Amino acid sequence: MDGTRSKNKVIVVGGGLVGALCVCFMAKRGYDVFMYEKREDMRKIIVERGRSINLALSHRGRRALRHVGLEDEILSNAVPMLGRYLHKLNCRNDYVPYDPVANQCIYSVNRNFLNQVLLNAAQAHGNVKLFFKHKMTKVDFASSTITITNLDTGEIKTESADLVVGADGAFSVLRQHMQLTPMFDMSQAYIEHGYMELCIPTERGTNLKPNCLHIWPRGEFMMIALPNQDTSWTVTLFMPFEKFESVISEDDVLSFFEANFPDSVSAIGERALVDTFLGSKPSSLVSIKCNRYHAGDGFLIVGDAAHAMVPFYGQGMNAGFEDCSILHEILDETEDNIPKSIKDFSSRRRTDAHAVCDLAMYNYIEMRDLVTRPTYRLRRMLDCFLERLFPGSWTPLYNSISFGHTRYSQCVRNRQWQDKILKVGLASCVLLATLIIVFL
Template sequence: MKEAKDLHVSIIGGGLVGSLCACILGNKGVHVKLYEYRDDIRTMEVVAGRSINLALSVRGRSALRLAGLEEEVIDKHGIPMKGRMVHSTSGKRTPVPYDNRGQCIYSVGRRFLNETLLTAAEKNSNVEVFFKHKFLDSRFDDGKYKVLTPDGQVQEDSSDMLIGCDGAYSAVRRQMLKMPRFNYSQFYIEHGYLELCIPPTEDGDFAMEENYLHIWPRHTFMLIALPNQDKSYTVTLFMPFSMFEKLGTPESLLEFFEDNFSDAVSLIGKDRLVTDFFRTKASALVSIKCNPYHVNDKVLLLGDAAHAMVPFYGQGMNAGFEDCEILSQLLEAYSYNLEKVLPAFTDNRNVDAEAICDLAMYNYVEMRHLVTSKKFLLRKKIDNALYTFFPNAWIPLYSMVTFSKLRYSHCISRKQMQDKILESFMWSLAMVVFSSVFFIVFYG
């Protein structure tokens, strides 16, 4: 029987999931080498790539707890968001709580969290961190792999397990594509995103209610804003690329915002809006699924490398962090026998990862369109009422996904069951009403 100290693991990708995985495994006594393609972000003034704020919820917090970092992240840098604040075209703001229990998610800056995880990994005596090392290839039969060092040298090493945490465009997964019976699909939605900013007020305070995720839903596109520690808001515009292409001049941009997000114009500022919008181009959003997540007992994919999703359920990071916790549990359950651990991870995780990828797609429709629907808001009130009276029997879908650790696939199946129950109840109620009216009309 193996022990943690007998296991040597190499992790490709020093982003959020890779760094957390290194922390968790290092805490267990596993020897970890963490390779990051980029330079150390803690020394960089500007970090290229996505900076969409992260929405930290129960699953992510649970994994951070394993690394001993939950308290630091939540207490020092997390801003609680207790619901959505929906902005109408007239500027009216309507709060829509996530549930009636006051549960919340936390807005956390991507860079801060990445820096915190890297620092924790470096402090762990079982973890070595290598920056500016590019993964080249791996031999799936004996665990040997090659990386390109900062000075241009090809360095060969080996490990008991190589973990690919290198994101949606994973180099580790790219090599797995050559394998027979490896399933892979990617889908780009027609919408892209572009980031803007609402600065603090002149008094140095938040310009809007800070404990909400602000949404300007406009059916086929939307604007969202999440609060930051410096009292600013990270604002993200999601809409079809075809619409982005029509906004080619400052005049057309300002006219578009005045028509659709009039209250946001004064919050952002016209000059800043124009400058930030034309500073960069809209970025694409991709959903990726693959199966299996492992190769023999040597290679494993975690996070976006295994299941990239669009950001509309706020579960991308949380699901990746949950991957790390599940791997940790399986290592203990199977006494660090990788021949059992890796297949068990694929069997356990694939159906749930694909489920949350699909839910993320659905939630974009909800955020940009359904939140304006009276039918949707009525259903939410019914869900919350039933949740109040039957908290163990009836749980709204969002609460299951965000505020519990119920498997994603079970969240969907439970939601489908609740839909059938509610539909049957409404039909029964309609029949009772119809029968009563019929009796009154014909029998007085």
């Protein structure tokens, strides 16, 4: 395999959000790109309700979209979210802006729209071929080939390329084959909570405060709502599976929601709430970490295939989009040396992917529980004050993750450093106060 050819052949497996964007990046580099997606072309069918209808897009994802010339189109079809609106059980609701200092925001985007725009952009390149209903079924690292099955005809073919990128999601076939190679470590953890999607329809959507992410934090579980452009809201209930299983009848559903999310019942509508809840099953959430993302000289996994995470930091897609930017940067640095680039990708990305997986896990506790505590508000106030006092030096964790491009692992280290300073500051204040009381 010649790693430094300028006109490399790339196969991208998976035409989801990350795969479609990866095709755009590789096509822009002038490579010949072949994309294989096992599902039907989503632009030709009405996609069934599935994983999260809308997603939070933040700076890392935006930068990648900007690079392929799609940021403006996506943002003009998205809804800005400037803060969290907390629905408390005591009805003393609260609005917490994401960034009171610089007013930056995240955006709620429709998953299908985004995927369609990416596929159209990919197809617009003359050096790209998209294949749908084609599933990768086998990988052979020894011969650097993959096996593709045409799901319509049953035809099986063997393909090879300078680079095969597995953007085939959390249950990646490429990763499963990598797991059989020596020294490949991987961990997979399901959380005990599942999620279910509900909807606040357009006609009642205007009753909710616009341009924010609504949260109903309830300690052990929570519900959130993200805005759609048509004033409807996609509502997601996250809760232990055990609790889902205890709500089994129409009366159970209504009394559960009346007790825990009273203001949501009329917004969603009693009938729709009962029908959706009893007619659907909660989905599971998984977090996956690997110690490397490449195999051989030309195989790489990106996006959820490399680092699926629970959705509580709104970073899964953003991190996957950032993978594409980083791969592109490394290919520039190595002057298209693919074997070197994929090794560099693994070493550059590992600590960051692990850091954001851990952060996403932690943020579930923050969103469902900590946000209602006075200590959380106090910390937010302190962070804002210090950010104003030391602009550029003191950036709160959420802002550095969502509104910046600092490496995820560095964001975590900055937060640990900030925690230490605050602890020392607090201890000094207590000591000073004690001395004043004793000596005055």
